[in-house]
Amino acid sequence: MISLDLQKILDxxxxxxxxxxxxxxxxxxxISSDEVMEQLGDSVDNLVESRYAPLKQVVEAICAVQKxxxxxxxxxxxxxxxxxxxxxxxxxxxxVDEKYGDSISIFEISEDSPxxxxxxxLFQGAPDEDKKVPLTAIIHNCDVxxxxxxxxxxxxxxxxxxKKALA
Numbered sequence: 001m002i003s004l005d006l007q008k009i010l011d012x013x014x015x016x017x018x019x020x021x022x023x024x025x026x027x028x029x030x031i032s033s034d035e036v037m038e039q040l041g042d043s044v045d046n047l048v049e050s051r052y053a054p055l056k057q058v059v060e061a062i063c064a065v066q067k068x069x070x071x072x073x074x075x076x077x078x079x080x081x082x083x084x085x086x087x088x089x090x091x092x093x094x095x096v097d098e099k100y101g102d103s104i105s106i107f108e109i110s111e112d113s114p115x116x117x118x119x120x121x122l123f124q125g126a127p128d129e130d131k132k133v134p135l136t137a138i139i140h141n142c143d144v145x146x147x148x149x150x151x152x153x154x155x156x157x158x159x160x161x162x163k164k165a166l167a
Contacts, residue, residue: 004144010052010059013121018048054114055121058107063142065105068165070096070158073119074134076110086134088152093136095155096162104162122147140165 021044025036037044062069072093075083097106109115111133119135122144132150138161139145145161 006059006139006142006144007063009124009144010055010121013124014048014052016124017051018044021048051117055118058109058115058118059142062107062139066141068100068104068162069137069139070104070106070162071118071137071139072106072108072134073111073116073136074108076112079112083133085132085150085152089134089136092153092155092158096158099155099159100162100166103166119149123149138162138165 022033022036025040025044026033029036031039062071070093072089074086074089075081093106096104109118111119119133122135122137135147135149136153136158137144137147138158145165
């Protein structure tokens with residue numbers, strides 16, 4: 001199982017976004033990337049920071065938790081276009097919550113909220129057809145143990161990773 005540092009993933013995503021933004025502005029204005037940063041550096045930095053502020057906040061909150069985190073990024077329950085997989089997976093998350101209670105922390109984020117962009121950070125590079133909600137992950141001490149998207153995950157699968165993290 002490959003483990004990844006959530007903060008590092010976010011930092012790399014932020015840097016990649018900034019690089020693509022600068023390259024896009026350079027191409028649009030027929031200038032070099034260095035010239036973009038000389039002329040628009042503060043604006044670029046402000047845009048990147050404002051876009052990533054909600055993500056930085058949620059990642060810091062997740063990483064500050066000393067116990068395993070079950071992250072659930074799902075469609076807002078109030079939307080008319082309900083997500084049947086999200087609803088089915090909620091039952092599995094409830095089972096895990098009942099089993100582990102205060103030994104774990106559950107972070108639920110709506111895909112429509114600013115922090116919902118964490119989905120794109122965790123699933124960067126995946127083909128669009130693979131990008132489906134819910135996205136669930138087990139994270140412990142800022143280490144992403146496993147990520148799932150577009151499926152209901154059996155509570156025993158979550159439990160096995162949580163049990164390993166608690167050991």
